[in-house]
Amino acid sequence: MSEDMGRRERKKLATRQALVDAAVELFAEHGFDETTVAQIAERADVSTRTFFLHFPTKEDVLVGSSEERLEIGLRALAERVPGERPDDALARAMRLMIDDRRPGEFGLGRVRQQIARTAPSVQANIMRRRFEAERMLTAGLLRSFPDDLDDVDASAAVAAVMAATHAAATTALRSGAGLDAVRAAMHRAVDIAILGTRRSG
Structure with missing residues (x-):
């Protein structure tokens, strides 16, 4: 039974990746707005219905593994280390999210940024997901440190x-930085944000 489930999961992931690859190719060939869901499905050799089983919208093809990465951060906050400060816990969670390496994610991030410059719907989807991630991380931080933070403290720290x-990631990508340099820039940003919250506290 578990073997069958593993096979189904691998097939699901392969189909999802095929849709992402097809979408990126078509976006490069025809532009984001000119590419349809039907074209993406056809290029990936699946039905349009299958596309919507994996992605609610065309914009979501560019999201990558953001939901899985958010789960890593939430688990890190839930597994509070004894004696850990709230800002240290948040920094630890962010670093684990930054260091999560998945095949193709870096290239997809670069494509996403390029398309977002000219496609308002993609930019809006990125912002919506970012705000939702902030809300969930704020809630996770509050659950782990109910006696140390209030809503304002937690939301401000997470947003910062x-x-x-x-x-940092956007700036590094625009300069043509590679994967390791982008991750290093994001780690520096965590340091800057956390040090800033400590100086004001």
Whole structure:
């Protein structure tokens, strides 16, 4: 039974990756707005219905593994280390999310940034998901440190770190930096954001 489930999961992941690859190819060939869901499904050799089983919208093809990465951060916050400060816990969670390596994610991130410059719907989807991630991480931080933080403290800390890492990644990608340099820039951003919250506290 577990072997069958493993096979189904591998097939699901392979189909999802095929859709992402097809979408990226078509976006490069025809542009984001000109590419349809039907074209993506056809290029990946699946039905349009299968596309929507994996992605709610065309914009979501560019999201990658953001949901899985968010789960890593939430688990890290839930596994509070004895004696750990809230800002240290948040920094640890962010670093684990940054260091999560998945095949193709870096290239997809570069493509996502390029398309977002000219496609408002992609930019809006990125912002919506970022705000949702901030909300969930804030809730996770509050659950782990109910006696140390209030809603304002937690939301401000999470928003500061998320904004800093996003800005660092965007700046590094625009300069043509490779994967390791982008990750290093994001780690520096975590340091800057956390040090800033400590100086003001």
